[in-house]
Amino acid sequence: MSPAFRHVRLLLAILLLIVAGSVRVAPVRAAEADPPVIKRLIDQFRAYEAEKILLDKKKDELLVEQNKLADEIETIKAEDPGLLARMRLERLLSRNLEVSRQLDETEKALEKNRSMRRELKKKIYYAYTGEMESTINQMRETKNKKSAADLARRFYTLQQRRDPWRISAAVEQDFSLFKVEIEPLDGPAEILNKADILDDLVAKIRTAIARIDQRIKVLQREQRLAGEMRDLVSEMNLFQEGVRFHTGESAQPRVLDPDEEQPDEQGEGGLHIPPLAGESDSVPGSDRATLSIQQEIKKLTEERQYLVRLSAKLSAKAADFRKKARSMRKREKPPKPTVQRNLNSGNKQ
């Protein structure tokens, strides 16, 4: 095998390694997609939004026409109309009537559109809520830490997506914290069981937080790596170490004569190595890349904060359940038989 071929093979192997190493499984992206039901509802909502734009436009046009008609009618009325003018007036009045009727219809359609959009908004909000509850249920059931962490992140994504569909601030936000509530007939054992469920959820959310921390750390390493390269380019450009200007006595151009003694290597023929990346210090595309790493870190930090708040809330609720269970047990326990010791037992009655 020729050495050149060996080099090509080595290069190919390195490239393969890079490609293999950089191929990532992307289940998270797939898991982040909206369920079909929600997607359909959102599509319907968008269709109503488009219809609203058309109706608004139609309404504006009708109003303009109505104003025009009213002006013309007023003018004709004011001028003591003749036969032709009266005929025109009749036509205008009938058109005015028609425009008014169309305006009423448009208003009704707009009202219907408004209520449909409100209804759909509500449906979308509750569909997301249902999806969040189902995610939590899946999280409760799964034994796999990785999928539990992915589900916790999906829960966050759904929560973020649900937010814009909230109709009013009055709508409940936490939807009874995953249906884990104390029922009137629950005894201490049941309540403790529910506290365990909550604690299990907290443990799983903490796993998700740990994974986010790990991801942030990796991104920071990536950011540092790109930053160091940028520093290197910037430093090299500032010093321009390879630059050497001609500073000899003669600044005049010289034609080289083969018989002439060659110029001294230091005095003649200045060298100028241009900056590494043209005039700019930055590596092409690096700003954008740095920006998107920063954005991703910011997004992950927000996600982390939400999950930390959620786990704190669930922990507090679990602690509350345990407290309630303890107090119920205390109430249920029969009073301990108290032995009254007669201090004066030695005394004869």
Add this chain to the structure above:
Amino acid sequence: MRIRGKPNLCGILGLILLLGIFSAGGARAEMRLSHLASLSMEVDDNVYQANRDPVTDVLGRLYYDFSFNYFPTVNNLLLAEYQLGGRMYASEHDKDALINQLQLGFTNYSIPTAYFGLSTTGKLRNIRDGQEDYLKLIGGAFAGKRFLDTVNAEVRAEYSEFDFHEFDYYDYVKQSYGAQLRYDYLRSFSVGAGYRFERKTYPFNAYENVGPEGGNVLLVAGDDNRVDNLHEISTFGRYQTLLFERNAFLINLSYTYQFNESNSYGDSYNNHRVIFGLSQDLVAGTNLHLLGIFQVRDGREKVLIPHSYSIEEDDENFNQVHVRLTHNFNEYLRLQASYSRFWSHYDFQRLNFVKNLYALGLAVSF
């Protein structure tokens, strides 16, 4: 040519920036400051970049970078970057250097998916022997637009003045206009291409060859100033990823073709430049960087003219390679060891040189 006593573009840009600062009040202000300072001990095996009998010396190098980003409002960014570079040789003090550079910029993002801005740079280099001092001023404007969140188109115009202290032969005034198209896929992949036109005017007369065709070259100064028109086409790619979801990896590659047309005999050339950058996160906190610049320049006429560096035959090469290993002790402090090599490869052998730099230093960023 001396750049003084007349209003220059940098002054005007500075004024606009100041106006920007004072007019952009209110809303949410955000400020980011960063400092980087590094100090290293180095060995330079060819201080004077000589072809024969190179002089070796030890030097200390200081590099400081201060960056200030200020968002007076969400859509306005003001930035200032100051860089200071210094190097001091143990024996060859003539080559001691002090370099100051200040960059100011303003970018506005008020129009959705678009931006525009101004930038200005001043760089002052002082070498102890005074023979290679210069002042360079650049003022520019740029505007860009993003399409589909993945394609970025940018146009840029620049005006610059170069004032070499020792004599006027290197001085020039430059206008530059360019456009660039770039495609970004998330943060990991960028690819793009650009075109730039540059017009340099020199304060001395262009040379004409009045010798007989095919015979000896006979140069005389003409009536017009020397003017160079440079066309530059470049293409670049960038890939950043995590190897095995663990180790960060970054690769940069760019190729530039330059075509310079000068009215002065001996100053027209073609140049090919390849820049290759590779960074690899080895283990936690330890990174390796490799940066290489390789050039092939063909001068069209067989004449040696100091400014254009055209040497005898149509073959000039200027190359650089930098390898840097860093170890980050924590977020703020890192140790860095570097090796740099600069070399040229002329057909005119006596002008070739090789220079190696070995460095060990500490860098602090905060």
